[in-house]
Amino acid sequence: MSVLFNQDAIDEIEKNKDEWNRTYPHEKERDTVFETLSGIPVEPLYTPEHTADLDYLHDLGFPGKPPYVRGVHPTMYRGRTWTMRQLAGFGPAEETNRRYKLLLKEGATGINGIFDYPTLRGYDSTDPLAYADCGRGGVAIDTLEDMRILFDGIALDKVSSSLVTCQPVCNITVQSMYFANAKNRGVPLNKLIGTSQNDFLMETCMATAPGVLPPEASFKLSCDAIEYCARYAQRWNPISFAGYNYRETGCTADQEIAFVMANAIACCEELIGRGLDVDSFAPRLSFFLNCHNDFFEEIAKCRAARRIWYKIMDERFRAKNPRSKTFRFHVQTAGVALTAQQPLNNIARSAYHALAAVMGGAQSVHIDAYDEALCIPTELSALTALRSNQILQLETRVTQTIDPLGGSYFVESLTNELEKKIVTLLDEVDQLGGIVKVTETGWIHKKIADSSYEYQQAIETGKMPIVGVNCYRIEDEVLPIELFEVPETLQIQEERLNRVKKERNYLEVQRALDAISRCCDEDKNLMEVIVESVQAFVTEGEITSVLKSNYGTWNPPLF
Amino acid sequence: MRRKGKKRILIAKPGLDGHDRGAKVVARALRNAGMEVIYMGLHQTPLQIVNTAIDEDVDAVGLSILSGAHKTIFPKIMVLLKEKGVSDMLVFGGGTIPKKDWEGLKKIGVGKIFTPGSDTQEIVDYLNEVIEG
DSSP states (O other): OOBBSHHHHHHHHHHHHHHHHHSOOOOOOOOSSSSOOTOOOSSOOOOGGGGGOOBBBIIIOOOTTTTTTTTTTSSSGSSSSSEEOEEEEEBSSHHHHHHHHHHHHHTTTSSEEEHHHHHTTTTTSSSSSGGGGSSSSOOOOOOOHHHOOOOOOOTTTOEEEEEEESSHHHHHHHHHHHHHHHHTTTOOOGGOOEEEEOHHHIIIIOOOOOOOHHHHHHHHHHHHHHHHHHHOOOOOOOOEEEEHHHHHHHHHHHHHHHHHHHHHHHHHHHHTTTTOOOOGGGEEEEEEEEEEHHHHHHHHHHHHHHHHHHHHHIIIIIOOOOOGGGGOOOEEEOOOOEEEESSHHHHHHHHHHHHHHHHTTEEEEOOOOTTTTTTEEEEEEEHHHHHHHHHHHTTTTTTTTTTTTTTHHEEEEEEEEHHHHHHHHHHHHTTOOHHHHHHHHHHHHHHHHHHHHHHHHHHHHSSSOOBBBTSSSSSTTTOOSOOOOOOHHHHHHHHHHHHHHHSHHHHHHHHHHHHHHHHHHHOHHHHHHHHGGGGGTTOHHHHHHHHHHOOOBBBOOOO | OOOTTEEEEEEEEEEEEEOOHHHHHHHHHHHHOEEEEEEEEEEHHHHHHHHHHTTOOOSEEEEEEEETTTHHHHHHHHHHHHHHOOOOEEEEEEESSOOGGHHHHHHHTOEEEOTTOHHHHHHHHHHHHSSSS
């Protein structure tokens, strides 16, 4: 046993603690409930007995060694600092291409590309449902031609690109376009570095819209992309379980982790069921987390997640490759914690969130821009967010030692508490039949809606102070910043789409769409076919129509 | 048949934007305040919204927009309502709708806009005040 303290020392400390507790003036405490954002009680003081049961080698280990609580790499930030991956995307492809290049020139170390609402939902820009949202919230992609323009002049084998193709219905086409574009540029697929989001809960649970693909179909598309990459693009992370968005939708910290784990477990089971060896795809499963207001809880959450993932992969799936057992994650600072009021305050907020991410051992970090509760980032706000990231990395010296809060009585205790809470919830999902099942039944929708309502109540009752919102408000505030206006996009997309449609070979298009339809019938891997299909300039909307006519549509439960 | 005293509110999210946390929270808060809420969810076209509003005979329509498409959506809804001869239905909004656009929306007959950080009680109070019981 390599426990942190010997029993005699613990007993002695406990005795003294009791004494201290007796004299602690509880009545002088502020009138508030001391607990984490997810509701774990927080004590006035943490001492060695809180961590007395920790077995150092078994429960914490060394960086790069099981159970990876202290970090997934041996050197962590002493070797390589986190990737600064600032989210960007708006308007037509040429505008976003310029923004990518600006961020890279100013020191961003990876691309993080978001797509507009129609693209995320699988519609063409010209669809009657889409016209008002074209170019909004991200860049518009309809065909391979847009993808060519989007990455023009960016080295696909050198710059890692994260494609925020949240929903599998979007990912299966847009990732295929990225891959097809690489092929056209002569870059082999196994040289591509990047990530696609590709999370079926994004389609079926986080943004509940009628007429989406049913959970099972969406989940299948997600697994198709993972399987495809395991075969052809081994450096690509084909899924990034989007705990970030679960949190933005309303989840608490423990729900965020439990649901990403449940999703990842389902993917492992499905792919093993397809005959794949767990170590052929698991090293490339990646995660996307939120860092929110509760500083220590967020740090503990990241540390607990590493331990839980290690145990799942080691015990449940018997993975052999150490990389299959390491929980690697990107963090975005909490958008939902930003305020529209006094927006410059968000610079401070997001910096704390990012500090938590780094204390939690994140592999890459996006810091939100201060205007994100109001509009998509301007050049100035995007650059300021990147600078916050650089200041954290270069000036604060937090990168000098690995897992600096490891061994903190409080942080270790909170890590344990969160682990317990997450595992309990994960067991519940298991007992209910797994993540696809609890999505179909609406169990998960209800859980999340309840949490988000409680959160709102906590703000409105003043239980949770938010500066500028329920305290320290400025009445009749004049907005101190310029807001971003999305450039006219629909016309550009319409013209381009019409031109592409005129120039493409319609017979080829028809053949490609037939092939996709046949592939659905035969229940084969769709990505195999779609990477080829998009070369014929089939549009995203056309592919979605084929998928929906084959798999039907689904209306998620509303709560 | 009109239910006496109980306000009937339609909450919808036009367009393809997926940020529905706010709309759902507002729907629940209005329900808890004793109103009847019809929550349409996402992906609604202006025509679908207007038709449902008329079919359900609601007192007010609340539109949640976080995509920046408010300058396209609101005018469309107002025109459709007028075309269908509806003049007494309150249309109000929520989401990331900058203050500088409020005046333009007001001119075409849109009611109050609630931005992120608004208290749900404010919305309840507003509806109670504007809609006759």
